[in-house]
Amino acid sequence: MPIVWRVGYSPNMSDVIVIGGGLAGLAASVALARMGVKVTLLESRPRLGGRASSFEDAATGELIDNCQHVAMGCCTNFRHFCRVTGLAPYFRDEEQLTFVGPPDPSGRQLPEFCRFAATPFVPAPFHLGRALWGLGYLSLRDKCAIARGLLSLRAARPQHGDRTTIGEWLDRQRQPANAIEYFWNVVLVSALSESLDRISVAAARKVFVDGFLTNRDGWKVSLPTVPLDELYSGTLAQWLAAHGVEVRLKTGVERLVMEGGAISAVELRNRERLAARQFVLAVTQQRALSLLPESIRNLPQLATIERLETAPIASVHLWFDRPITLLPHAVLVGRLSQWGFNWGAGRGAWGENTSRPRPSDYQVVISNAREMAERPQADVVADVVAELKAIWPWAADAKLLHSRVVFEHHAVFSPLPGSEELRPAQQSPIGNLQLAGDWTQTGWPATMEGAVRSGFLAAENLLTKIGRPAKWLQPDL
Ligand SMILES: Cc1cc2nc3c(=O)[nH]c(=O)nc-3n(C[C@H](O)[C@H](O)[C@H](O)COP(=O)(O)OP(=O)(O)OC[C@H]3O[C@@H](n4cnc5c(N)ncnc54)[C@H](O)[C@@H]3O)c2cc1C
Numbered sequence: 001m002p003i004v005w006r007v008g009y010s011p012n013m014s015d016v017i018v019i020g021g022g023l024a025g026l027a028a029s030v031a032l033a034r035m036g037v038k039v040t041l042l043e044s045r046p047r048l049g050g051r052a053s054s055f056e057d058a059a060t061g062e063l064i065d066n067c068q069h070v071a072m073g074c075c076t077n078f079r080h081f082c083r084v085t086g087l088a089p090y091f092r093d094e095e096q097l098t099f100v101g102p103p104d105p106s107g108r109q110l111p112e113f114c115r116f117a118a119t120p121f122v123p124a125p126f127h128l129g130r131a132l133w134g135l136g137y138l139s140l141r142d143k144c145a146i147a148r149g150l151l152s153l154r155a156a157r158p159q160h161g162d163r164t165t166i167g168e169w170l171d172r173q174r175q176p177a178n179a180i181e182y183f184w185n186v187v188l189v190s191a192l193s194e195s196l197d198r199i200s201v202a203a204a205r206k207v208f209v210d211g212f213l214t215n216r217d218g219w220k221v222s223l224p225t226v227p228l229d230e231l232y233s234g235t236l237a238q239w240l241a242a243h244g245v246e247v248r249l250k251t252g253v254e255r256l257v258m259e260g261g262a263i264s265a266v267e268l269r270n271r272e273r274l275a276a277r278q279f280v281l282a283v284t285q286q287r288a289l290s291l292l293p294e295s296i297r298n299l300p301q302l303a304t305i306e307r308l309e310t311a312p313i314a315s316v317h318l319w320f321d322r323p324i325t326l327l328p329h330a331v332l333v334g335r336l337s338q339w340g341f342n343w344g345a346g347r348g349a350w351g352e353n354t355s356r357p358r359p360s361d362y363q364v365v366i367s368n369a370r371e372m373a374e375r376p377q378a379d380v381v382a383d384v385v386a387e388l389k390a391i392w393p394w395a396a397d398a399k400l401l402h403s404r405v406v407f408e409h410h411a412v413f414s415p416l417p418g419s420e421e422l423r424p425a426q427q428s429p430i431g432n433l434q435l436a437g438d439w440t441q442t443g444w445p446a447t448m449e450g451a452v453r454s455g456f457l458a459a460e461n462l463l464t465k466i467g468r469p470a471k472w473l474q475p476d477l
Pocket of ligand 1: 042043044052066067068069070253254282283284287314408411412437439446447448449450451
């Protein structure tokens, strides 16, 4: 029987109730628990991790991630979160990426494979100059235009209220069509999951400046070596338990109860009430408003949340009867498939009797997947498999044993021009209520880093309020 604290009489009342066990709620809980605050974390689903989670594929028995989640070197807060909680050893940093050039229109030539890595000892922002030079499918004119464009973007200072999209900005910069399609589009769509006509200049600038221009390590990709569920519902759940956090799964919150101008309790879907002194609401932006008391939903600081638009991401999981490439991952340029990940690479033991992914299990990620929403999944799988076999023709005979498409309709918020003005601060208009989530004001797009930042910021506000101020937000690289 779960222990339930009722409003007003429990001597064991939590200091803080955190609602939502995604990365934002987890980061807030970690920061608070480390400072000795008594936290109860409520999560409606049976697992932690929110949008970064896994599920069991019934056909294979494997635990598969809803989508491959990639962190970059510039994600300083996500990395700190992993270090503090003991998750860091379950990530591997990639020292190089492979870009696979666009398909040859005649179909006669194999695509170009280009290694992308920083040149040793060359300082930022020039450390990736040689890597850009090595993208052989771009012409000299394209590369010079991209280098010029990157330096202009770095110098740009997008003004508050500017409604220019990065697509318009690139046109004004007279970027050649191939440079836009095979470089700018490739990086931005995979980072922000939107088309160039729906990305603000500020959001695009953030990707390139933080990821590629400021620090030699900002671009480096970090990948989990175990399913996300093992990270968050496994190792992290143990860390939380050891630090006194009470985690209650399958515990959906129906609403926040307000009394005397402050939040006094949460009411669960089963009508139970839990009281606390402080609250962190770390659910998605689609759910946040509906949980808030009606009297404050229309406050100007909060009402804007529902105008944040979202973008979908699809991931296509493929199980072949044999490996089709030994590359751990590849950026696929000019195709429906955008990133390919060898799901089994580096994931430990595999064999006939294990449910571990094998080196013949792949995952293809398609960001900004709106056009896919209407298509039958079998067609999408067929197109993706045809693309992979055209890239690696020696795998033409590989048999597809099983496939699965995971389509996340509201994967991330769209970084449209003006979207920054719609994001609320972590400190809500109610003194004892913090908001957290990748959609709050973090200065970052919807990412694991943004979610963790929001949790740390919410925790910092809360710790100051209860007289135990502490710094959690990590500096940029
Ligand atoms: C397909 C896909 C691919 C992505 N790829 C990447 C990537 O490669 N790199 C990257 O950095 N980011 C990626 N992201 C984005 C990243 O996953 C999110 O930005 C981040 O996980 C958001 O965390 P969050 O805590 O803000 O929100 P969420 O993870 O959405 O957490 C909210 C939590 O609140 C819970 N909840 C909702 N309502 C209630 C309620 N009433 N009561 C209790 N609990 C409730 C939900 O169940 C959920 O667990 C991807 C996202 C998706 C969907």
